[in-house]
Amino acid sequence: MNDMTPTREQREAALEGMGCKRKRVEDVRFTQGKGQYVDDLKLPGMVFGDFVRSPYAHAKVTKIDATEALKIPGVIAVLTAEDLKGVNLAWMPTLAGDVQMVLADGKVLYQNQEVAFVVAEDRYIADDAIQLVEVEYEELPVLVDPFQSMAPDAPVLRPDLEGKTEGAHGPRKHHNHIFNWGVGDKDETAKAFSEADVTIKELISYHRTHPSPLETCQCVASMDKVKGELTVYGTFQAPHVIRTVASLLSTIPEHKIHVIAPDIGGGFGNKVGAYPGYICAIVASIVTGIPVKWVEDRMENLSTTSFARDYHMTTEIAAKNDGTVTGLKVHVLADHGGFDACADPSKWPAGFFNIVTGSYDFPTAHLEVDGVYTNKAPGGVAYRCSFRVTEAAYCIERAMDILAQKLDMDPADLRLKNFVKPEQFPYQSALGWEYDSGDYHTAMHKAMDTIGYRELRAEQKAKQEAFKRGETREIMGIGVSFFTEIVGAGPSKNCDILGVAMFDSAEIRVHPTGSVISRMGTKSQGQGHETTWAQIIATEIGIPAADIMVEEGNTDTAPYGLGTYGSRSTPVAGAAIALAARKIRNKAQMIAAHMLEVSEYDLEWDIDGFQVKGNPQARKSMKEIAWAAYHAPPPNMEPGLEAVSYYDPPNMTYPFGAYFCVMDIDVDTGVAKTRRFYALDDCGTRINPMIIEGQVHGGLTEAFAIAMGQEITYDEMGNVMGASFMDFFIPTAVETPHWETDHTVTPSPHHPIGAKGVGESPNVGGVPAFSNAVNDAFQFMGSTHIQMPHDAWRIWQAAKDLGAHG
Amino acid sequence: MIPGEFTYHRPSSVAEAVAILVSHGDEARPLSGGHSLIPMMKLRMAAPEHLVDLAGIADLKGISESGDNIVIGAMTTQNELINSALLTEKLPIIRETSLLIADPQIRYVGTLGGNVANGDPGNDMPALMQCLNASYVLAGPDGEREVAAREFYEAAYFTALAPEELLTAVKIPVPPAGHGFAYEKLKRKVGDYATAAAAVVLTMNGSSVDFCSIALTNVSDTPLYAGDASAILTGSTLDSDTIKRAVAAAEAITDPASDARGPAEYRTKMAGIMLQRALTRAAERANR
Known part of the structure; x- marks a missing residue:
């Protein structure tokens, strides 16, 4: 070997494969205004x-x-x-x-x-x-309040449905009723509540908002x-x-x-x-x-085009005196507007809201969702979340805080006590999901140690005393959120859209000179697929990511796929890409064996080519193999080097994370300032840490907006209020807090590269962290729950109602 | 979000602009920075048939000192106000307020004249001009007249300005050197109008207030000069009881709309809080 021969590390680095903070290739055109919209x-x-x-x-x-x-x-x-x-x-x-x-x-x-x-x-x-x-x-007559939708004298919104007692998801019990969806064990849950030491019950509302992409x-x-x-x-x-x-x-x-x-230019479900x-x-x-x-x-x-949320969740938890949860009961009133245009997999009228047991080992649970019509725009899309998962995470994370308050327990300790344990995975939830992997305790402890949780609690206590003595008008809140997402729709056994199973696909073609064109059934709206998909292929087949072109969005050329939303691209298409790449590698191995005149079983893969076991000098790089595939393939083998894979995932993936928000609130104006926000995400194998960080920043900024003021409201006449950026809160760099990001890695056991989705986690976990911080700040005044959004006047109103203005 | 059809005029003198306004009456609107008028036209809530762009009139630009007054041309941008050495020295509250208007991009285009002439209660400069007891120079077919800022505003978007008149300059009496000042603005985000804001200018003689002037933004359908509150504080030592009475007097003249910034009660209370905070800061800054 002479000095010019690259080392293994150099060869590996040249690939810019999985784990590399590769710069986004699409940004070259986006940052120059050369995108084609x-x-x-x-x-x-x-x-x-x-x-x-x-x-x-x-x-x-x-x-x-x-x-x-x-x-x-x-x-x-x-x-x-x-x-x-x-x-x-x-x-x-x-x-x-x-x-x-x-x-x-x-x-x-x-x-x-x-x-x-x-x-x-x-x-x-x-x-x-x-x-x-x-x-x-x-x-x-106008119907705006979903709680009045099923009143006996409520106006008939949909005369076209007159006499239809059966909807797409079962019986309708009122002319403005869309569906009732129930899951879980009602009797067992009732029993858990009757035997409980402690119960809590709260109406937790998640207001109507909108994904509002730039384009x-x-x-x-x-x-x-x-x-x-x-x-x-x-x-x-x-x-x-x-x-x-x-x-x-x-x-x-x-x-x-x-x-x-x-x-x-951005989608977020819209x-x-x-x-x-x-x-x-x-x-x-x-x-x-x-x-x-x-x-x-x-x-x-x-x-008009697609609101999000508008879920009104009456939530009850049963628990023992020591904090062990024994049952969960949730009833949701879902405001769907004038038509039910929810974008969920067809069999799931409330999406995957039954992930509402969250990260906790509830032995039993029962959930019911009633969808109703109102005189509002249709939609109900998953705004940067898997279907209704943000609503579920907010529901359980807020409820756990309320339970902690009732038990006089620290909310972080209550979560640690009830987490699903590492040895319980794969874990069967009481509402029907099989969580693939997780190590919640490690993540939570890492987060608490990094942020200095116990010290923050001590500081908060001191500030509360100072407030009571009249020395300050500022109070402090610490928001704890530990979410479990369910993403990667989805297995054909339970996910389809209008009958089409929710698989996804990849097609990879290696050219004679060793460069690659690849096409997927997904469609990036800013997620950076052109960058990350190439990284998966680079690692799998040893061709530099820079030599791999990724194309999406043209139905004539791309293989059929169900698209990009619900954090499904990496769990589903990401797997298809890895499997298509492995088909290519398998064929390449046979070609290399022919070239080296050995049995394919005598070869081993090494970064960017095959080498003879025990004799690494005898090797063929992927580039050489690609040329051979078109120039002189082995006898009886088809020429060419390409593969297609359609992937039907065996299960969803279950990313999780521990988020902490530290907030200072001016009681006199209601202005809340986020002092720190720490987000630890576990999305399994990390393909591009820089893109993950960017995704987390974006999702947290949306979560901040939603929790602190972003909403679509209607007056009693049904006039939509604030449908412009004057009132609809899109934070600028000035309002947006500084984000601290961190991670643990618990790979998905069923995914070919162990990856889970991540793009939506920060929206899912961020909203409860912000809302819990606001609520936590006011707990010492006797407050149990303050509804979102937490804009300044509503915080001021809460303070006033609690007597904090003297 | 597309305006109706209109004819675009770009006069190069005040006389020419006034002549266009006279010939088209209600159908014509002067255009300065356009940040209020253009969105209204896009929403078709305003549909002028003639748009008279004032950007080509050199006489409407500039900041100068004239006797005891500072005179600012109507087409002076907020960015120019911020960067004026003269204003920073003599009227620093203008710089402080300008920096709280919208964002840099808007301040490069938005003008003082447009801000005060439009009659939008959300704008910041009208209350500030009332606080400073400024007057507006209005040019019409019969020549010039001056109207005090405290007399100019009648209701939201209704002012003393006649359709054929142009606001050409703002005249501000220079407050004494060493005066204290503060503009406190509560807003939801960068670029938003005030939930409530208070402008304070005062002078101190030892521990007591020699002179005090207060005005409030966006808590009524016009800017509000808080004369009673100013009077209560004059001669006081800014003790907490007097401040409380002044705040109550200021809150009493507010009549805000309930909107997405909050219900009326909140906005009134925020006017009071902004006033308290502005008083504290102004007093700290004043020479004794």
């Missing part, structure tokens, strides 16, 4: 569509007159529900088994609902025309009438599913529909579903044969 598309002859929307939350639509609008030069068409009926698209199916109006069919159910679709030569003309479409409304929802539909082919460019988190749905609805054969998701804008643009292009672009503005995005 939907609104960057300019097709020849393209026209624009925009909506006439309802000013009322609940009204009959008695007349739509577009005469004046159509007189404006450049206005091409004004579509109404009547026009869509001609193509059977006035209504569309939702992912939750309901139907939803595409355009108002006789009535509107929420403010800003789509009433008519104006198509014009440019956006300016379209907006002018909207002002001239005359719509006559007859106002109806709103948009699409360009282009029908080629000659070829009979439809191309749709759109902000789609799940392009293949969109194509299947488009084919089913339009009756255009699936192979003649091309769905392309270009660069996407871009999973199908919206009236897509349908109208597609119909308009099919009818006119010219490309039609539809782009939401910010107010439309916040007020």
Whole structure:
């Protein structure tokens, strides 16, 4: 060996494989403004569509007159529900088994609902025309409060469902009832409560908010009438599913529909579903044969396409005097708005909310969820979380604090006492999940030691005494949160979308010169797949990540997959990538054996090639093998070097983490300042620690926003309040706390590379940490629960109600 | 979020601008920084047919000292206010307040004239100008007139400015050297309007207050000059009882809207808290 021969470490480093803090390759174009987003598309002859929307939350639509609008030069068409009926698209199916109006069919159910679709030569003309479409409304009584939805005299929101006593998920017990979903052992749980030393009960509400990605929802539909082919460019988190749905609805054969998701500016669940804008643009292009672009503005995005949360969770825990939990009972009232358009796997009307037992060993539990209609926008998407997992984590983490308070126990100690123990994994939860792996105690102790938990408690005690003596108007809260997520939907045994099993896929092709093109069924919206997928392949087949191109989002070229949301990409597609890569490595081994004239069993893998066992000088690098695959493959072997893998995961993955928030609150103004925020995440094997850190920072910033003020509210008339960035809280760098991140590594035993999802953990675990900090600060005044969001005036109000203003 | 059609004018003199306003009356609106008007047009809550951009009028720029007054041209940006050595020396509260308006990008474009002339109760400069007892120079077809900031505001977006008039400059009497000052603003985030804010300028003679002027932002449909509170504090030693009475007097004149910043009661109380904090800081800064 001469001096120029790279060492094993150098060869390994050259790969930039798993574990490497590789810089994001996509950022080269994003940071130069060279990303290609939907609104960057300019097709020849393209026209624009925009909506006439309802000013009322609940009204009959008695007349739509577009005469004046159509007189404006450049206005091409004004579509109404009547026009869509001609193509059977006035209504569309939702992912939750309901139907939803595409355009108002006789009535509107929420403010800003789509009433008519104006198509014009440019956006300016379209907006002018909207002002001239005359719509006559007859106002109806408005239902805003979900707790009033099932009152006997509540207004009928959905006359289309009249007489339907059976919904998509079982019996409906009221005209505004959507479903009742129950899981767990009701009798055993009742018994646990009757035998308990201590019980707590609290209504814990998680308010309505919105994912609000930087780029709103948009699409360009282009029908080629000659070829009979439809191309749709759109902000789609799940392009293949969109194509299947488009084919089913339009009756255009699936192979003649091309769905392309270009660069996407954030999704967070907002871009999973199908919206009236897509349908109208597609119909308009099919009818006119010219490309039609539809782009939401910010107010439309916040007020119509997909809210998140709005869960009202009555939570009870039974426990022994020593703090051991013995039972959990939760009833959820879920506000779904005017249509049930929840984006959950089809069999799960409340998503995976039954992860609500959290990180604790509850011997028994019972959960019931009732979904109801109100005069609000539809949605119920998983805003940076696996389906309804943020709600579940908030519910249990808040409830554990309330129990600790009742028992006069430290909330961290109560959690340590009740954690599922390392030797209990795989762990069967009382509500039906099998947790794959975890070491909660190690993570919790590491977090407590790092943040100096006991010292902080002592400081808090001293500050409380000083407050009581009148020496300060500031109080201190310590928020504890220990979450367990369930991500990676999902195993075909329990997860499908409209009947399509929730597998995912990867296709890898090694070129003769040893570079690679790879395509997946997922779709990055900022997660950095182009970087991390290449790292998995690099480690698995020994080709530098820099030589691997990753492509997603084009349904013509990418293998079928269910897309990116619910932290499913790494658990599902990540596994498919590793398995496809291993198929390539297996073939490469046979080629190398042929080249080295040994048996393949005499070879061993070493970083970037195969070497003869005991004789590492005799080796063939992956580059050499790739050339041989095309140049001189072994006799009787197909040439080429490529593989496809479709992966149906055996189980979900269960990331977890310990988060601590230290907060100082000005009792006189209600202003809360986060002094420290520490987040320890365990997502199993870490593919790119820098991307993980970035994901955690982003999710924590969203969690901070949600807990401390971000909400979509309605007044009693059903007017949506604050659907602009004036009021909808998006923190800037000034408000955002400093994040301290940390980790432990407990690999998933069933995942080929041991990885779990991570992108959503910080949102799931962050919200309870912030809310528990606020609640913890006021406990010494006798408070048990203060509802989110914790913006300054609500904190001030809580302080006032507790008598803290003298 | 697209405005209706309008004709764009870019006059190069005040006289030319006034002439355009006169010829179009209610259909014309002057445009300065545009941070209030343009969003309103995009929402089609405002639909002027003629937009008169004042950016080309050199006479509307600049900060100068004239006798006992400092005169600031209407088109002077907030960023220029922040970087003015003259203001930093003579009227440091203007710099302090400007730094609390929106964010740097907006302050490069947003102007003093636009901020005070629009009549938006959320704007910070109107209350500050009332606190400083400034007056506004208004140019119209019949020449110039001056209106005191304390007399200018009638209701939200309604002011003494006639449709054919242009606010060309703000005249501010220079407070005595060594005065104490503070602008305390409670807001939800960077870029937000005040939940409540208080401007205080005072002078101290030993331990007692010689002179005091207070005004409040965004707790009514106009900025509020708190004359009673100012009077209560004048001559006092800023003892806690007097401050309490002054705060109560200031709170009494508020009439805030309940909105996403909080219910009316909260915003009134926050006006009081901001006033207390501004008084403390202003007194600390004052020469004795």
